[in-house]
Amino acid sequence: MNNKMMADRDLDVIWHPCTQMKDHEFLPMIPIKKGEGVYLEDFEGNRYIDAVSSWWVNMFGHANGYINAAVKKQLDTLEHVILAGFTHEQVIRLSERLVKLTPEGLTRCFYADNGSSAIEVALKMSYHFHKNQGRERSLFVSLSNSYHGETIGALSVGDVELYKETYEPLLIRSIQTPVPKDQSEEAALEAAAALAECFKTRHEEIAALIVEPLIQGAGSMHMYHPLYLTKARELCDVYGIHLIADEVMAGFGRTGTMFACEQAGITPDYMVLSKGLTGGYLPLSVVLTTEEVYAAFYCDYGLYKAFLHSHSYTGNALACAAANATLDLFESENVIEKNRDNSNYIASKLQAFETLANVKEVRQCGMVAAVELEGYAPQERIGLKVYEYGLKHGVLLRPLGHIVYFMPPYIISKEEIDIMMDTAYQAISHLPSAVVK
């Protein structure tokens, strides 16, 4: 079985995510036979460094021995059980640990099975909280350029036109307030002033503000200063508006701390986690919230006051086992500390990109780095050229338009960082008009 044969079978029956399928008339589909550490290997033995952590989920490499063993062990014990009226050890243990790890005041875990679903949970919970308290608040505020997933509610609070525009008539009510325009404190204060203005005029309708703390992932890896989060928390408190921290991507060390909110010293009313939660193994997500929110749904009588949201695979035992194993690795391997060393190394390598004339800006937040290109029209599909160059040279880079970024698994070595970033550098310098400044 070679790549071509697998690709042909695939294209006969599969409709892929986030893809114009016609592109596969010229773009080869890459069937992956196995994964090992930061590497993915296809059916012809070509290996690729997974510089995007397989869509930002992988933390400790593919086929990680420790996580594998934990999932296998769980498989022989309990694969899954209904989470209404029943519970199991893995989900209890995971919840206890998450409550300890996340900012002070988050004490309750509600599970779903992917990032978007967990966003739906947070939005519905916030709306319902206000309703249980006798207030009708059906408007959500989010940041310009934000991304929160692609189910209808999550899409509604997002602001990436490409994903959202077509579905406009189907969406729930949301408005956008400007995201800080860069990583400076001044930009944070400027955006906080705009938020204050927005809240001042419309606070009676607003249930919650939802943000991606510190990094807007799908929104071109745009980054901003933690001061904005501190200010947003203060403003939410003034008006009794909930703060939803979407740490689906930022959580579990990506920004340099276990959770991005830590850098602002805040506790959101809801913290949404997924992607890295299971180390990139299995779909699972969780919304952590406060006693105050929990209490507003707790009463003797009346199902309408209870939160009836449910997913069949809520709190799946295998996924929770993978998550517990992932947290074990964070503890035993001193990961956050070690990542500091890796992100310093990435920072030093990032400087070289600034010498290229087609690079507008480089930016970094913890274990995420981005190189923004300029001077190309969208129809040049410059990202695709970098993608193809990367694959030819053994690196899976998947630029967001003209943003080339690095978000590797944490187990990446310095030598592998060299290959990953040098290949990207070569790819960018092979683009038309890339002269050294």
Ligand SMILES: *Cc1c(COP(=O)(O)O)cnc(C)c1O
């Ligand atoms: C990926 C992502 C989501 C959606 O998660 P899915 O599991 O893909 O549904 C939501 N918010 C952010 C910030 C994300 O990066």
